[in-house]
Amino acid sequence: MLHTPSEGKDHVSAFNSKCMMSAIGNTPLIRLKSFSELVGTNVFAKLEYANPTLSAKDRIASYIVSKGLESGKLKPGGTLIDATSGNTGMALAHVSRYLGFDCVLTVADKASMEKVNSLKALGAKVVLCPSKVEPEDPRSYYSQAIALSQSIKGAFYTDQNFNPHNAEAHYCSTGPEIWNQMQGKLTHFVATVGTGGTISGTAKYLVEQDDSIQVIGVDAHGSVLKKYHETGIYDISIAHPYKMEGVGKSIIPGNVNFDIIDQFVKVGDLKSALRARNLAKKDGVWGGHSSGAALEAVFQMKDKFTPEDNIVVIFSDHGSKYLSTIYNDAWLEEKLYTNV
Ligand SMILES: Cc1ncc(COP(=O)(O)O)c(C=O)c1O
Structure with a gap:
């Protein structure tokens, strides 16, 4: 499903790229035993943490880079640039190593230490930007990414917030995978929303197969998305x-298809962290902070589900990325104390 760029590559690097691309996607989907019992319905997790980064x-x-090469906007030897809370950066850095690009990432300074160090480990240049400024502020990680893409020769701004190939990647891969793994028997699809690529692309495919599937977006307290969905007001x-990384926004990303989302649920840092921790302890399914956020949203809605429902929740990333935050007892104690 994912494209394998080979333009300008010799046989060995084309082979390596192909191997790496084949490791992406086809992630497992499992039933969450203890959590399903807790909420009295069937909850399944799509384990996106099984991807290479x-x-x-x-x-x-991989999809955006392959489309960039296809269009000619990205040339061999170019530089990938984006504003990222860490995960997209890691994935871009990883792809850039295989395909011989440079990679420059602007990162909000709230990103976990593990994420920043991982980006550097994969050879990316990291530009840390203040998270407590408005998006239009020239110091914000959005503004910095745009400025860098205008000043660096051969730059390719992957622009995960507005590049439609973000959602399209999920339409082409995540959606069909879930549909096949569930053999078409799902009633609800739940995903945390950041750029909107995951929910918009995946849900588009799923709803095309069965328009009775309910699509639930998960937003963070402190984000503008839920209110925009309900009122049209930014x-x-x-x-x-x-604290939660990747969930919610202070801008309205072009990749959020608000029409396909039936409702948004807001969740907070602490309860989301506790959900992720509980699941890891009980079932050994080790999701990141946003995986806990998605479960917390399902928990908030539990009275609306029937025992026959089949709810698929996206686990966007792995718990090992949060050892200094949600899986750190000292961090949690401080959160419990301040109750935020
Ligand atoms: C950990 C995590 N969860 C959820 C999301 C949201 O995914 P999307 O950007 O596709 O809406 C992101 C996006 O950065 C993320 O990093």
Whole structure:
């Protein structure tokens, strides 16, 4: 499903690229035993942490790069640039190593230490930017990415927020995989929303197969998305800093297809962290903070489900990326104390 770029490559690197691309996608989908019992219905997790850099973003990085090469906008030897909370950066850095590109990433300074170090380990140049500034501020990680893509020769701005190939990657891969793994028997699809690529692309495919599937977006307290969905108003005054990475936004990304989302549920840092921790302890399924956020949203809605429902939840990334935050007892104790 994912494209394998080979333009300008010799046989060995083309072979390596092909091997790497084949490791992306076809992730497992499992039933969450203890959590299904807790909420009285059937909850399945699509384990996107089984991708090479432990997140769903491997799908979009390889797809966007292959489309960039196809269009000629990305040339051999070019530089990949994006604003990323870490996972897309890691996936882009990984792809750039195989295909011989440079990679420059602007990262909000709330990103975990593990993520920043992983980007550097994969050879990316990391530009840390303040997270407590508005998106239009020239210091924000969005503004910095745009400025760099205008000043670096051969730059290719992958633009995960507005590049339609982000959602398309999920339409071509995540959607069909879930449909086949569930043999068409799902009633609800739940995903945390950041750029919107995962929910919009996957849900588009699923709803095309069965338009009775309910699509639930998960937003963070401190993000503008839920209010925008319900009122059409972009209200930056409700935005405030929070810890969860990748979930929610202070902008309206072009990749969020608001029409396909039936409803948004808002969740907070602490309850999402506790959900992820509980699941890891009980079932050994080790999701990241946003995986806990998606479970917390299902928990909030539990009275709306019947025992026959089949709910598929995206586990966007792996818990090992959060050893200094949600899987760190000291971090959790501070959160419990401040109760945010
Ligand atoms: C950990 C994590 N969860 C969820 C998301 C949201 O996915 P999407 O950007 O496809 O909406 C992201 C995106 O950066 C993420 O990094």
